[in-house]
Amino acid sequence: MAQEQLPDVVERFMRFVQIDSQSDPQNEAQTPSTPSQHKMAAYLGDELRSLGVRDVQVTEHAYVLGTVPASAGAEGLPALGLCSHIDTSFDAPASGVRPHVVHYEGGNLVAGVEDGREVSTSPEQVPDLNQFVGQDIVCSDGSTLLSADDKAGVAEICSLLARLQGDPTLPHPTLKIAFVPDEEIGHGASLLDLDEFGAAWCYTVDGEALGEFNYETFTASEATVTIKGVMVHPGSAKDVMVNAITVASEFEQMVPAAERPEHTEGREGFYHPIDIRGTAGSVRLTYIVRDFDSKLFAAREETLRKIAAFLNDRYGEGTVQVSIREEYRNMAERFQGLDFLVDNALEAHREVGIEPKVVAVRGGTDGSQLTFRGLPCPNIATGGYNAHSVREFIPVPSMEKTVDLLQHLVAKFARPQA
Template sequence: MTDTVLDRLLRYVVIDTQSDPTSSAQPSTEKQKTLGRLLVDELLAIGLGDAHLDEHGNVYATLPANVEKPVPVICFCSHMDTAPDFTGTNVKPQIVRNYAGGDIRLTGDPNQVIRLANNPELNDQIGHDIVTTDGTTLLGADDKAGIAEIMTAVQALVANPGIPHGTVKVLFTTDEEIGRGADKVDLKKLGADFGYTLDGSTVGEIEDETFSADGVDIAISGVAIHPGTAKGKMENAIKIAAEIVARLPKEQAPETTEGRQGFIHPTDIAGSMEGAKLSFIIRDFDDKGLAEKEALLEQITRDVMTSFPGSSYTFTVKEQYRNMKVVLDQHPQVVDYLIEAVKRVGLDPVRHSIRGGTDGSRLSFMGLPCPNIYTGGHAYHSPLEWVSRQDMEKSVETIVELVKVWEERTTA
């Protein structure tokens, strides 16, 4: 197979793989397996004879080592699902050849414009070929650009047996966008020592730190009574929930924070006079900050409830993921070798903290230290998503160089 990374991206993005947070199954949508089966067929055609799709939709494959010395086994991972935030059905990828600068107006919806003012990274894309949608769907470069890059890099390694390398594992997961990407990964079967997710953005950025993350559910039981006779008796659960939200500190919200600042973010509210439920995500870069924000939220809830003596509440915290830097700092070579690979492809490496999480967050704490590599994609989860062909090619080069660094730095 001689497909380019662009060929692959264009083939993958037209397959609808949106995950569904309302489903308890994994994969949450069977259509994710459609892409998985295609990837297995392509991996087999490249020559990775053990490529297969498991019952959860995850794809596993192995590129055997071509050297005798015991090089650590490394894994490259991307996720197949696209975000539920915007439709991924009937994607029509467009290519702006030899981008000359300025805004990009999308062909399917003239109101959708990729504006230079909002995408300053476009200043570095003059002369590049920019892939977008027509403006009516998301593109799915998150994370099909990562998949295309891994597939193309593996293809290059097979086609060039003169490049010495250890064993390389390939892992494509489902349901990353709804926080379940690592739930059904079998690390024993995978058999890797270290991993790298291809799920980043701007080329040159190495993401070795994520938020630590928890979810909080607050269930409120109010006092329901006929409104005609409610004076002094009714305690409306909807109003209790609204008052909790109204008291949230404005300086600790996603829309008012940046950099290493964490936040308290309500994601859902539902209910009736009798009962209501609030859902939150809590984010911070260290566990202490996470605990402080959860304590603050519960204190707000207690304070509000004092005005409603007949009502009650439950406050449930669920751990989601933790800052992968805690694990990566114990294995500095994983990031050091990546920095070297980035330099070798002519980029300036920039260590970057993710205001979010990746499969690598969970995988790191499961025993697979796993920083994140750039894919070249931008404006994820929206119809304004875009990616440069040349940046994707740079990511492919980075994977190949990283494999070489691991082999070179391993002494027999």
């Protein structure tokens, strides 16, 4: 597919992914966590202005905000928000993304060759590939992730706005746009001023396979396990030394092995060690803890505390400390009485020929946090696969269909809601 033949949404997407904007979990106290997100935010501010969006703001924290006035007849209705995040994951290389389009003809989808090895995805790994035979698919070159999570969502929102700009007769309420930083490190839209934003309801565009729709997510926390050893010369260590590395190993061995991400699926929660650093004198372990059920989630946090208590009995009080920071909660807890947000989305899917599938997200979105802050915010899929991986890809027709879906969705809010 030649560059000049690219659909509008794909052309935007391929521009966006070439701007570095990876977030940094080691700098989460600062928003944004990386300078590159400022560059991405500035670029998107200009993009929104070119699309006729009003009151565009690019804040000091790399939030990009704007307003699209309602179509004729919908001016007095509540505003609807659309939100995607501008940062990309730290789980794989994300700098210098080189996207390209592959015409998929079956078999392995080859993104590129790295160190002499083919970087590919097989239909066994992603069965949906069988649906995409004969389609154009956007991949990276195999050395980085593609950044479809979530620059596909950003591009799809921008292409919707371009469509609305080109045809003022398309119905929609006032639209409030928010592109936000640091979603991948749990910051999400925490600094978004909801009163100033002015939306009554919102949808994130940050899902995966086309047709998936989410209004339920994990409840999530981050647990930091700090282990303090007792160091003496190893030649005289008997009955004195407490090696923090050894204790850390014991702690990890006591976390239920069958409840790690690689052994769980569906509605099963997990414990996931994501970082370890230190010496024989001091070690810090970091876990993310996830579950859909609030009681099971609380039990998981308590399990970590009980392991610490057991090891403190063995090695001395204060050897192991566990601190837990809540990241987000299952937003399904806050959707009572808001059935129209779900119904409108499901109807919009069907109107564009997509049979929707309601999926509980084994993760979180900006909508998790926004919902608990008072802005109900389900999630629309972008069409992408293999997020957080150098094998990430997104079919071109899926991106185009998502823009169609968004057009039908916003039209439903151009009339009063129940």
